[in-house]
Amino acid sequence: MNLQVVNGVATGPERSDTLPQATPASPPGLSGMTALVFAIACGLSVANVYFAHPLLDAMAHDFAITPASVGIVVTVTQIGYALGLFFIVPLGDLFDRRKLIAVQAILSAVALIAVGIAPSAAALLASLAVVGALAVVVQVLVAYAADLAVPSERGRAVGTVTSGVILGILLARFVAGVVADFAGWRWVYLASAALTLLMALVLYIILPRHEAERPRTSYPRLLGSVVLLFVQEPLLRVRAALAMLIFASFNVLWAPLVLPLSAEPFSLSHTEIGLFGLAGVAGTLGARWTGGLVDRGRGQLVTGLSLLLMIAAWLPIAFLGVSLWLLVAGIVMLDLAIQAVHVTNQSLIFSRRPDARSRLVGGYMIFYSLGSALGSIASTMTYGAFGWSGVCLLGASIGLLASLVWALTLRVGQ
Numbered sequence: 201m202n203l204q205v206v207n208g209v210a211t212g213p214e215r216s217d218t219l220p221q222a223t224p225a226s227p228p229g230l231s232g233m234t235a236l237v238f239a240i241a242c243g244l245s246v247a248n249v250y251f252a253h254p255l256l257d258a259m260a261h262d263f264a265i266t267p268a269s270v271g272i273v274v275t276v277t278q279i280g281y282a283l284g285l286f287f288i289v290p291l292g293d294l295f296d297r298r299k300l301i302a303v304q305a306i307l308s309a310v311a312l313i314a315v316g317i318a319p320s321a322a323a324l325l326a327s328l329a330v331v332g333a334l335a336v337v338v339q340v341l342v343a344y345a346a347d348l349a350v351p352s353e354r355g356r357a358v359g360t361v362t363s364g365v366i367l368g369i370l371l372a373r374f375v376a377g378v379v380a381d382f383a384g385w386r387w388v389y390l391a392s393a394a395l396t397l398l399m400a401l402v403l404y405i406i407l408p409r410h411e412a413e414r415p416r417t418s419y420p421r422l423l424g425s426v427v428l429l430f431v432q433e434p435l436l437r438v439r440a441a442l443a444m445l446i447f448a449s450f451n452v453l454w455a456p457l458v459l460p461l462s463a464e465p466f467s468l469s470h471t472e473i474g475l476f477g478l479a480g481v482a483g484t485l486g487a488r489w490t491g492g493l494v495d496r497g498r499g500q501l502v503t504g505l506s507l508l509l510m511i512a513a514w515l516p517i518a519f520l521g522v523s524l525w526l527l528v529a530g531i532v533m534l535d536l537a538i539q540a541v542h543v544t545n546q547s548l549i550f551s552r553r554p555d556a557r558s559r560l561v562g563g564y565m566i567f568y569s570l571g572s573a574l575g576s577i578a579s580t581m582t583y584g585a586f587g588w589s590g591v592c593l594l595g596a597s598i599g600l601l602a603s604l605v606w607a608l609t610l611r612v613g614q
Contacts, residue, residue, distance in 0.1 A: 230348040230357045237406055238345050239364025241399050242338045245305075246365050247372035248312060248392055249277055249335050252328070253454050254377045254473045255385040257462050262385075263321035271455050271580030276325045278451075278573035280332030285339065285566045290422050292340045292558030298407040301337055301344075305400035308334040312393035316386045331389075332569075338365060339565050343557040344407075346550045355495035355547040362543050370477040370535070373454075377474025425556070426563045433552055433560075438609045439545040440564050442503070444571035445602035446538045449510060451575035452595040453517065453534060456583040460520060479528045480535030490540045494547040502544050503606055510537035511599035518592040542568075 252273050260270040314327035349357035376388045461468045517530030549560050582590045
């Protein structure tokens with residue numbers, strides 16, 4: 201029986217991976233310039249998912265959506281993202297990723313234009329779902345970066361590219377607020393469509409033109425292999441559960457935040473509300489550092505400490521009515537903690553199955569998207585029923601649950 205050991209996990213013909221495996225070539229390394237382009241592309245793509253957060257009140261006004269229900273705008277985008285993770289991202293293990301990435305970016309631009317000209321709430325929600333589905337080009341790029349990086353620097357490479365994702369999430373709120381105040385919320389999406397087309401061209405030029413040979417298989421078999429990865433890899437199950445919980449907590453904060461800040465006594469503009477997103481830039485400072493710690497075998501330690509920080513962050517956030525500076529402190533703590541866990545999760549799962557990185561990250565990120573969707577709708581409903589205190593209690597409770605999951609699964613290897 202011919203067995204191959206990859207990072208302590210036995211693989212070979214007797215495993216039901218459903219896909220034939222090509223012999224992986226030695227990774228060429230990821231240059232600093234290529235990593236920077238990957239990070240910028242990821243930031244722009246993920247921003248399309250988060251532009252709506254500071255615009256919820258304007259969208260609710262234009263389409264007569266109640267404040268308690270406006271979280272559906274974020275939820276449908278995340279549902280679209282989850283569908284894209286399952287149906288699109290695994291294609292990165294099958295087809296030429298250079299062409300796949302370029303096509304996704306072009307179609308994203310078309311969907312963004314549809315959001316910008318949406319005539320009704322139904323059209324808006326449908327277009328945002330498509331935007332979410334196509335924004336998963338981020339995960340194709342992250343998996344691609346992991347493939348290009350040498351093993352000893354993979355965590356750092358993932359952290360670098362993920363820094364672009366973090367900046368995209370944070371700057372999306374600020375940029376959306378500024379553009380909305382000057383030109384209206386629709387121009388946020390129209391401007392992003394133009395930038396996305398430019399990004400498609402740049403990526404098509406810079407991405408490697410030749411890749412390792414891909415296994416031949418059918419599309420249904422490819423999708424089935426995503427499910428089998430969850431059966432075969434306990435670490436993937438644990439890290440996916442943590443992703444769902446941490447990003448639920450993340451969106452419990454950001455989805456309803458515009459509602460109290462735009463109302464009395466604050467009455468902040470979209471630009472001013474967007475500035476709060478900049479407070480989370482600390483998360484980008486920790487992402488690359490976190491990847492380096494994971495490369496040195498400290499993944500479990502980083503996870504445990506970060507989850508404790510995530511819980512503690514809700515205390516200053518709860519004092520929103522007392523001081524906006526306390527809110528800023530809580531945002532810094534929460535974003536740093538969540539991004540540290542996220543980078544750790546991805547770095548660990550990428551080390552398990554080099555032949556299936558697109559499918560691994562696709563399956564993992566489905567839970568990220570589900571958590572984001574559930575957190576968004578739950579938080580706006582909670583805010584409508586119990587106010588800001590209820591939102592903070594919900595966020596802290598999710599953090600406690602994530603810590604419990606981590607503590608109960610410490611035996612699952614790093």
